[in-house]
Amino acid sequence: MEFGERISQLRKEKSMTQEELSKLLGVSRGAIGMYEIDKRDPDTNTLKKISNIFNVSVDYLLGKNNERKGFSKAYHTLDVEGLSEEDIRKVEEYIELIKMKYNSDGSLKKK
Numbered sequence: 001m002e003f004g005e006r007i008s009q010l011r012k013e014k015s016m017t018q019e020e021l022s023k024l025l026g027v028s029r030g031a032i033g034m035y036e037i038d039k040r041d042p043d044t045n046t047l048k049k050i051s052n053i054f055n056v057s058v059d060y061l062l063g064k065n066n067e068r069k070g071f072s073k074a075y076h077t078l079d080v081e082g083l084s085e086e087d088i089r090k091v092e093e094y095i096e097l098i099k100m101k102y103n104s105d106g107s108l109k110k111k
Contacts, residue, residue: 003062011054025050026046057069
């Protein structure tokens with residue numbers, strides 16, 4: 001899914017018009033239309049605002065992954081310097097294993 005499709009889908013999920021989104025972002029309604037048909041890209045600050053408005057990661061908006069939420073800030077500050085790709089993969093797998101142990105509210109899943 002392209003950037004424009006994602007913006008359009010997220011906007012419609014919130015029952016938001018292009019005009020409403022344009023006011024929140026401080027851009028014209030026409031700019032929103034151009035984003036949605038992939039004829040124009042937002043600047044970095046606008047991209048961050050879109051991410052915050054729809055509570056999704058910038059990576060999701062850019063199509064780098066299909067997970068709407070990004071990793072927590074703690075993950076981004078994890079120092080992996082000197083680790084091999086295999087070691088980094090193992091750390092990522094371990095994080096996924098830990099996440100499977102908890103419910104969406106943060107409580108431990110019952111066995």
